[in-house]
Amino acid sequence: MEFVYLYAAMATAFVAATAGALSLRARPEAANRLAHGLSALGSLLALAGAAFVFSAGPQEFTLTGDTLFGPVAVRVDYLSAFFLAVIGAVGAAASVYAIAYSREYYGRRLGAMAALYAAFLLSMLAVVTVSHVVAFIVAWELMTVTSFLLVAHEREKAASRRAAYVYFVMTHIGTAFIMAAFLLLVPPTGSMAFADLSAPTGWLRDAAFLCALVGFGTKAGIIPLHVWLPEAHPAAPTHVSAVMSGVMIKTAIYGLARFYLEFLGTGPLWWGAAVLAVAALSSVLGVLYALMQHDVKRLLAYSSVENIGIILLGMGGGMAFTSAGLPGLAGLAWAAALFHVLNHAVFKSLLFMGAGAVLQATHTRDIEHLGGLIRFMPYTAAFFLAGAVAISGLPPLNGFVSEWLTFQALFALPAALAGLTGKLTAAVLVSLLGLTGALAAACFVKVFAMIFLAKPRSAHAAEAQEASGLMLAPMGFLAAACLALGVLPVPLLGLLTRTVAPFLGEAPATTLATGDWYAMGFKAAATTGTMSPAALAGLLLAGAAAAFAGYRLYGRAGRTAGETWTCGIVPTARMEYTATGFAEPIRRAFRAVLLPKPDVVVERDPHRYFGRRMVFHVKITYVLSELVYRPVNRGAVALARYMKRLQTGSVQLYVGYIMAVTIVVLVWSIRW
């Protein structure tokens, strides 16, 4: 079978989904089933397309004849195929989930939502497959517009409108930089096909690097360009949040990878250093802010900032190794980054789906008002736990594998940076990644415990019902993927080495996998590392079996029920530790960054000592918003106010302006 038919079938499925949803908008049930079913089908076809490319080699075909900008081609190499697979896998799961989840939206423009969702998925698939500058920008903007409209879907809420506005502004600044980056690469012939692009020389090349970093970094949500992300991701309907956080921000990673691996080629060492610096900042600050949130979807959005940071740690390492002429280690670092791309897509969409199930059952996103749901929603709880363990980077799930690879890449940095600088950089970055992991663990202990454990803290939580099977099935699939990728990562690692090998000159494939099914490892530039996730899982199983056998060997011991001891009072949910309290020590330790402002409201009348009510609230200051965005915003407004003087409303004056400019231009041209 030809690849082009597969691609056409995929696109047709999504287009049909969009058209169907729009034409059936009067009948929400039918629109829902048709659009989301077709979206799931299209996602599976994308997955099949990726599998086709990995088995039959890169594919290319022209999409259009000669246009104004030359012929537009679709090219799916291994890098595109990898992202195609990521989008396909998560898209399929999210579409199935959406069938059940969107029932909530029957009275609220479901047809438009489902149509936009299908168009959104298609635009992402186009972004990672087209190989033409103009087509890429068009697909990119289609992705932006559809996701903007989805963020603004609940336009009755002021918060949603604001989130959508911030998203729109930020993402357009990003697009401007992406266009600039691309235009710097267009050769004198003016050809806009990816194959013809060539890197400029000198400072223009550095400018292209920075433009790509800023442009795609805005979409990826790296700090300090992340401001839109914690607003927009929670505002969208949950299955859209899952796709935005799990997959859409990865299209920016695709763009960066395309630029840094293919277009710009080997750069100076400071490129890698710059990416590493931004990455370290994003990962630590992202998770710190996540830890301070009580809105579960907002928390997950901040955690995406952290994970993008971890991905960029791998990419920055890869760039540094390329500059130092170490393709083997560069392969390791890039493979680590791409592995984390897939892992984050899997567990973040799983966590968003879990949060959506909780939201639908309890109608609250504030974890301070939840609790005890492990009883009422046992499957959701189990799947969410799998996601929480995976995102904390704990074995034997997939997060650990990609973090291990990133650790190894950072550990090998002294090979690229000789002397003390290399050692200290490696030591500091490794310990910062360790800090990030520990903070993520604290964060997800907090989230899981507050939502699912102990007693319900509100009536909403106490009346929760388990989510429907159509929502649980995709969550179960993603949780199983977390386990499978964590225990047997070696085949995927093989695919990833094949993915990055063509860009690095020398094939790192022989150095990156040990060839054993159970162990992953590498050997490059006098550094080696080996790790066996399967053996790690085996050890855990053996340990659990030993504990269990110990229980049994000792004979049966009874287990009686006894109420939790709370100093003689009947325990209630009000005595439980709160999310605010749980994060308090960390908030205090990092107060230099977080600048917390506690606010205590006490109603103590009529008696001095027996207050009626006490509310404790902490406000976190977002230093970067204060330092960067507020001054820029203020400056822009002041400038606009100043410029307004030019605009008097008098036509004569405007004609005068035009004349003045014309005279200046004429005088300027006479000089030559």
Next chain:
Amino acid sequence: MDLLMQFLVGLAQAAMVASLAPLAAGLIKTAKARLQNRRGPGILQPYYDLAKFLGKDSVASPTTSWLFAAAPTVYFAAALGAAALAPVLAPLAFGLGMGFADLFMLLYLFALGRFFLALASLDAGSAFGGMGGSREMFIAVLAEPAILLALLSVALPAKSTGLAAMAASAAGVKWTLSEVFAAGAFFIVLLAETGRIPVDNPDTHLELTMVHEGMILEYSGRPLGLIHWAVAIKQLVMITLFAVLFLPGAPLSWPPLAQAAVLAAKVVATALALAAAETATNKMRLFRIPAFMSVSGVLALLALVAR
């Protein structure tokens, strides 16, 4: 077959560490009592305690879920896995033990156990457990970068994060100022990770010191015994890491039996040093721990610079 062999050796090592762990705990307790002019319990007391706990019925709150019941097993399994990975046998005969045992694997196994125990601490719904869990995660956040920095001061010269390679490199190293800094750095995180004064107090669960003991307040009977055992295993693994990677050892040319004797002597010496450290200091305020941990980080960085 190679994997199976390594796996079985690792399990044998885990069994050895697990059976010796209460002895190490008893040694520290007895030494501490002597240093404080008390008679204290016998050195085998932890074994009697374990036997008693494991034979008892347990009480669980009706508020708790299956996670509360499963957490001690996960915690124990993680500690046992770490014991299988630790370079205990590696210094005796290189190549024996887990060739792929890696320091990140070891640390993340501990993190896995801690994750589940912290969750369980919040499951019973009392403020005490939550306080313990919150503080445990806080200390872990502070200790994690410090412990990585300290271990990197050995791993970077060894050019590998493999524990066997690190042990091999550490055995051949000459004892200089940089090694003293590195040892100091790891000793501080050893105090934190084993829950000792000045970071935590392993002997009480009063509110002021409510960290690890506060976290497991709701456990009783068998699950509690399992947790205590796992804590002892983790403690012995950390002590062994310190002894193998940071203390001067016997030359590699010595026969295995002599190597084993030297390792045992180093472990005993470390245990005694822990008892002495605990006697000589006071429990620190919780919010002074960041400064304490940064001392460790600075020492580790100095060790790297000096090398």
